[in-house]
Amino acid sequence: MGSISVLLVGKVLPYLEQELDKRYNLFRGIDPSQRAAVLRDHASSIRAVVASSSGGPDAALIEALPKLEIVSSFSVGVDRIDLQKCKEKGVRVTNTPDVLTDEVADLTIGLILAVLRRICECDRYVRSGNWKKGDYKLTTKFSGKTLGILGLGRIGAAVAKRAEGFDCSICYYSRNEKPDSKYKYYPSVVELASNCDVLVVACPLTPETHHIINREVINALGPKGVLINIGRGKHVDEPELVSALLEGRLGGAGLDVFEKEPHVPEELFGLENVVLLPHVGSATVETRTAMADLVLDNLEAHFLGKPLLTPLV
Numbered sequence: 545m546g547s548i549s550v551l552l553v554g555k556v557l558p559y560l561e562q563e564l565d566k567r568y569n570l571f572r573g574i575d576p577s578q579r580a581a582v583l584r585d586h587a588s589s590i591r592a593v594v595a596s597s598s599g600g601p602d603a604a605l606i607e608a609l610p611k612l613e614i615v616s617s618f619s620v621g622v623d624r625i626d627l628q629k630c631k632e633k634g635v636r637v638t639n640t641p642d643v644l645t646d647e648v649a650d651l652t653i654g655l656i657l658a659v660l661r662r663i664c665e666c667d668r669y670v671r672s673g674n675w676k677k678g679d680y681k682l683t684t685k686f687s688g689k690t691l692g693i694l695g696l697g698r699i700g701a702a703v704a705k706r707a708e709g710f711d712c713s714i715c716y717y718s719r720n721e722k723p724d725s726k727y728k729y730y731p732s733v734v735e736l737a738s739n740c741d742v743l744v745v746a747c748p749l750t751p752e753t754h755h756i757i758n759r760e761v762i763n764a765l766g767p768k769g770v771l772i773n774i775g776r777g778k779h780v781d782e783p784e785l786v787s788a789l790l791e792g793r794l795g796g797a798g799l800d801v802f803e804k805e806p807h808v809p810e811e812l813f814g815l816e817n818v819v820l821l822p823h824v825g826s827a828t829v830e831t832r833t834a835m836a837d838l839v840l841d842n843l844e845a846h847f848l849g850k851p852l853l854t855p856l857v
């Protein structure tokens with residue numbers, strides 16, 4: 545397969561980049577100027593693009609690659625890929641579902657506990673020597689609270705399963721009610737937010753879910769409510785979130801994703817009811833390696849004419 549040309553457009557695990565280099569004729573196009581040079585000389589030979597949550601092919605790039613057959617993403621979210629254009633052009637698309645579900649769900653519970661029990665703030669309290677001056681203030685219990693889940697897909701369901709272990713009441717909103725689900729369904733995000741203590745965003749980013757967490761939803765969650773976002777930054781109207789937190793209209797937030805990563809609104813840095821993570825939902829050695837292997841296996845299946853393991857398009 546060494547003669548097959550592959551273009552890398554998103555940041556991936558070094559192991560994946562090395563394996564792609566070993567197995568294919570790999571071109572690196574993460575940096576725009578690097579990409580322009582690759583396209584100038586090799587656009588007509590590239591048959592596969594490897595994407596990730598940091599970068600994927602838009603319509604212009606797909607159009608610029610006449611021999612493109614497959615886009616394989618090192619991510620479960622495919623919001624960086626123009627899926628419609630791929631469909632039109634007959635380009636296959638794969639992602640990395642399932643292998644990261646447990647990891648992201650585990651981190652979600654960690655974020656909830658970190659916000660409610662102020663774990664990061666407590667750590668700073670000890671390190672700064674403040675404990676010697678007095679005990680840390682009391683925090684908020686998680687067990688038994690009502691957890692609202694926006695998007696009861698694979699990750700949302702795995703979060704719900706874990707929250708059952710904390711005796712939480714679980715409710716959800718998704719485009720359609722899930723007839724087999726034992727959890728309470730609300731037909732709108734505002735109703736869900738009004739009826740839960742902690743709201744977890746776990747749906748895919750699409751034009752319909754862009755800024756689905758807006759001022760109305762944030763106000764419905766209220767001064768005791770907590771927002772946890774492990775989806776995409778663009779699910780949330782970030783300036784609205786920042787002002788709600790600064791004004792005390794929202795109780796707290798645990799954020800793994802942001803609208804303009806790696807830029808995070810600096811107004812949040814001084815707030816102790818907020819926990820900020822650098823988009824690490826799936827970032828363990830075990831899970832990122834499994835994701836990398838799935839990208840490689842999908843590409844290999846495609847070029848050997850075998851069924852794709854995780855086809856989306």
Ligand SMILES: O=CC(=O)O
Binds near residue numbers: 597619620644825826
């Ligand atoms: O954000 C990470 C992913 O989509 O896998």
